[in-house]
Amino acid sequence: MNLALEPISTLRARLRGREICPRDILAAIRERVEELNLALNAYVHHDWDAAMAEADRADLSLPLGGIPVAIKDVISVRGQPCTCGSRILQGHVALYDATVIGNLRRSGAIPVGRLNMDEFAMGSSNENSFYGPCRNPWDTSRAPGGSSGGSAAAVAAGLAVAALGSDTGGSIRQPAAFCGCVGLKPTYGRVSRYGLVAFASSLDQIGPLTRTVEDAAIVLGAISGHDPADCTSVDTGVPDFAASLGGGVRGLRFGVPKEYFIPGMDPAVERAVRAAIDHLAHEGAEIVEISLPHTEHAIASYYIIAPAEASSNLARFDGVRYGHRAKDATDVIDCYAKTRQQGFGKEVKRRILLGTYVLSSGYYDAYYLRAQKVRTLMRRDFERAFETCDAILTPTAPSPAFKLGEKLDDPISMYLGDVFTIAVNMAGICGISLPCGFTGGAGARLPIGLQIIGKPFDEATILRVAHHYEQTTPWHRERPPL
Ligand code: GLN
Numbered sequence: 001m002n003l004a005l006e007p008i009s010t011l012r013a014r015l016r017g018r019e020i021c022p023r024d025i026l027a028a029i030r031e032r033v034e035e036l037n038l039a040l041n042a043y044v045h046h047d048w049d050a051a052m053a054e055a056d057r058a059d060l061s062l063p064l065g066g067i068p069v070a071i072k073d074v075i076s077v078r079g080q081p082c083t084c085g086s087r088i089l090q091g092h093v094a095l096y097d098a099t100v101i102g103n104l105r106r107s108g109a110i111p112v113g114r115l116n117m118d119e120f121a122m123g124s125s126n127e128n129s130f131y132g133p134c135r136n137p138w139d140t141s142r143a144p145g146g147s148s149g150g151s152a153a154a155v156a157a158g159l160a161v162a163a164l165g166s167d168t169g170g171s172i173r174q175p176a177a178f179c180g181c182v183g184l185k186p187t188y189g190r191v192s193r194y195g196l197v198a199f200a201s202s203l204d205q206i207g208p209l210t211r212t213v214e215d216a217a218i219v220l221g222a223i224s225g226h227d228p229a230d231c232t233s234v235d236t237g238v239p240d241f242a243a244s245l246g247g248g249v250r251g252l253r254f255g256v257p258k259e260y261f262i263p264g265m266d267p268a269v270e271r272a273v274r275a276a277i278d279h280l281a282h283e284g285a286e287i288v289e290i291s292l293p294h295t296e297h298a299i300a301s302y303y304i305i306a307p308a309e310a311s312s313n314l315a316r317f318d319g320v321r322y323g324h325r326a327k328d329a330t331d332v333i334d335c336y337a338k339t340r341q342q343g344f345g346k347e348v349k350r351r352i353l354l355g356t357y358v359l360s361s362g363y364y365d366a367y368y369l370r371a372q373k374v375r376t377l378m379r380r381d382f383e384r385a386f387e388t389c390d391a392i393l394t395p396t397a398p399s400p401a402f403k404l405g406e407k408l409d410d411p412i413s414m415y416l417g418d419v420f421t422i423a424v425n426m427a428g429i430c431g432i433s434l435p436c437g438f439t440g441g442a443g444a445r446l447p448i449g450l451q452i453i454g455k456p457f458d459e460a461t462i463l464r465v466a467h468h469y470e471q472t473t474p475w476h477r478e479r480p481p482l
Contacts, residue, residue, distance in 0.1 A: 003028035004158040005479070008067055008215045011161065015066045022055035022066030022110065025161065029068060029112070033159050036482060039140055042154040044073055044131045045081050046113035054110045062108030064222050069104055070160035072151050073114040074121055075206065076195040077101050084197050085117045085129040085147075088343025089323040098195020099230065100164060100206050100223040107222040115163060116150030119345045120314065121171055121199045123147050124417050125407065128347040133404055136178060137480035139444035142401040145175030151209045152179035157480055162210045162219050166196055168203045169302055170397075170421025173433035176209055177396035177449020180435045180478065182216045182466070183209045185421075187456045188428035189234035191220075192227030200309035201232075203302075203425040212476060213434060213467040217241035220459060236457055244460045245467040250284030252465065255389035257292040260420055265398035272437030272448040273395045276469065280393070283472060285465075288389055292381040294374060298423040299415055301371035301378075304358050305426075308368050310348075311355025317343065350411065379427040386455050391462055394420050396433040396449030420451060430454045432462045435475040447478075 003011065003025045014020045030048050037043050051068065058066040071077055074084045076094035078101075083089040101111050118128040126134040126149025134149040136142040137157035144153040148165030152175035155163050165172040167185035176183025184207045191206045198204060208219035221242060226235040256277055261270055281287045319325035319339030326338030344352070358367035385392060397417055407414040424431040436450035450469070454462035470476050 002158065004032045004161070007212045008064070008161060008218050011067060012065070015060050022058045023052055025066065026051055026055050026068055026112070029159065029161070032157070036157055036159060039135065040137060040153050040157060040159070041132055041134045042116055042150040042157070042159050043113045044083070044085070044116050044150070047080065051110055051112045058110060059108050063218065064104065065108030066110070067108070068110045068112045068161055069219065070113045070115055070151065070154055070163040071101070071111050072117050072148050072163065072165045074117060074166055074197045075100060075164055077111050081114060082197065083130070083323070084121070085119045085131060086343065086345070086348070087130045087324055088317045088339065092323040096195065099192035099227045101195065103223050103225065109222065113160070115148070115154055118147035118149070119348050120197070120310070121147040121166055121168055122310070122347050122351055124170070124174060124414050125402070125404070126150065127404060127408055128345055130345065135404070136401045137482055138180065138446055139401065141403055142446070143178065143404050145178035145401065147171040148175050148209060152176050152181055152183065155179070155209045155211055156181045157482055162208060162215055164206055164223070165209050166204055166206050167425065168199050168306060169425050170418045172207045172209060173421050173431055173449065173451060174397050174418065176433045177447065178401040180447030180480070181209055181211055182213055182432065182434045183207065184216045184220060184432040184459070185424060185430060186220060186224065186459055187430040189232055190430070190457065190459065191223050192230040192233045194227055194229040198313040200306040201313065202309060203306060213463060213470050214242060214245060216432065217245055217463045239460050241460055241463050245464055247464045248284065249280055249465055249468050252391065253286040253288060253389045254280060255288055255290035255385050255392045257290050257295070257385070257392060257394060259292050259295045260394040262398065262419070265395065266400060268439040269395050269397070269399060269448050273450055276436040276450045277393050279473065280465070280469060283468065290385045290389060290392065292385060292423065294377040294381050295423050297374045298378060298426060299419060301374040302418070302422045302426060303354070303415055304367050304371040305375065307351040307355035308359050309355070311352045311359065314348070314352055319343070347411070375426045378423050382427045382429055391465055392453040394451045394453065396420060396451040400439050400446035400448055424453055429456050430459050430462060432466050434466050434470060435478070436469070436473070437475060438478070
């Protein structure tokens with residue numbers, strides 16, 4: 001048995017039975033990282049000695065006692081580098097733990113390593129990383145998805161038991177789909193963002209990437225909860241997500257939005273997702289066709305709102321307080337300009353320019369305000385849909401993992417890949433992606449993701465549906481051919 005590939009429930013039982021100790025799990029992960037990270041580039045930093053020392057102090061009676069959880073390089077872990085995949089944060093060490101990290105520690109988990117990502121979480125392929133791209137474990141010539149590509153690749157390849165990612169427009173779910181693992185974006189307000197470096201504050205959420213739905217439920221339970229340090233955190237109860245997984249799907253009603261099967265999507269994706277829907281119907285769920293008519297404006301409005309918020313959030317990276325500082329500046333303004341010119345990559349600059357433009361006087365009403373109105377219409381679409389169904393089934397992404405480099409010179413085609421995930425962030429609701437099949441034919445077999453979208457704060461239902469689907473299908477047992 002390779003401990004790096006076991007689910008949390010198995011590890012927990014063996015830890016509590018004293019068959020293994022937390023060091024054994026870390027050693028198994030370390031071995032795989034040493035063997036495979038050169039090819040995958042999933043971790044950009046690790047400190048095994050520090051993790052081992054923490055492992056020795058772990059309280060095994062806690063829900064995640066002794067379980068290592070790997071962390072996307074955008075979430076602060078005290079004393080560890082936090083660089084958001086960017087040159088501008090080289091040398092920056094986090095001064096405090098994010099609330100999710102404190103919550104993980106309180107559940108007994110050990111935060112390990114820093115996982116590769118698109119710079120400041122802007123991207124869908126992990127190619128916008130100062131550290132170079134992470135690679136897809138199913139086919140290393142392909143992208144792992146983004147922006148949490150390192151998180152998805154590490155989990156899928158057994159370089160981590162579980163990982164945290166962040167999702168602003170799909171960055172947990174899309175890489176989970178590309179790498180064949182489970183990724184959950186919680187409802188806006190469910191998980192504190194204190195200590196998450198902000199990209200687009202009205203959209204960002206932290207969530208788990210895992211190999212099983214049960215593991216996602218366990219990690220979500222550990223990181224959730226009200227936090228006065230994040231004013232968008234909602235003071236609502238945290239259900240025992242793992243305890244409510246067994247309800248099955250009989251009697252549930254699922255909406256299938258007609259707008260989510262579009263011309264131009266990969267036929268293998270459509271086939272697999274339609275088969276998953278049929279399977280759930282066979283298992284006793286009722287399927288109804290629904291309409292989410294404003295989805296067609298999702299990408300256009302997201303690529304106004306997200307860059308607008310990013311242009312403001314990223315103003316703090318000026319070479320004065322954090323990370324990289326230009327050496328040859330003549331005065332403070334020159335220092336800002338040179339630091340940002342040197343420190344930010346191409347995509348981040350593109351977003352700052354776009355965002356500054358749409359917020360500028362005279363354009364604010366025409367772009368930003370208008371996009372916010374469209375956003376309200378998208379939220380109402382979901383509210384109306386949820387009057388007739390308990391959850392919504394869609395593909396996670398219109399295609400399986402694409403080749404590295406394939407979309408690099410065509411940002412619009414990269415943006416279009418977010419078409420099925422963005423509306424969930426815009427409406428502030430929750431969604432999970434899990435494997436629902438593979439591409440066939442010649443070449444590498446690539447995983448395909450099913451997205452299950454839920455009502456606000458109803459993660460319990462999407463986890464329950466996902467768990468039932470997982471347990472009655474073979475996909476989660478497949479491992480990349482490494
Ligand atoms: N791919 C989207 C973007 O580039 C979403 C990123 C994310 O969710 N962080 O903005």
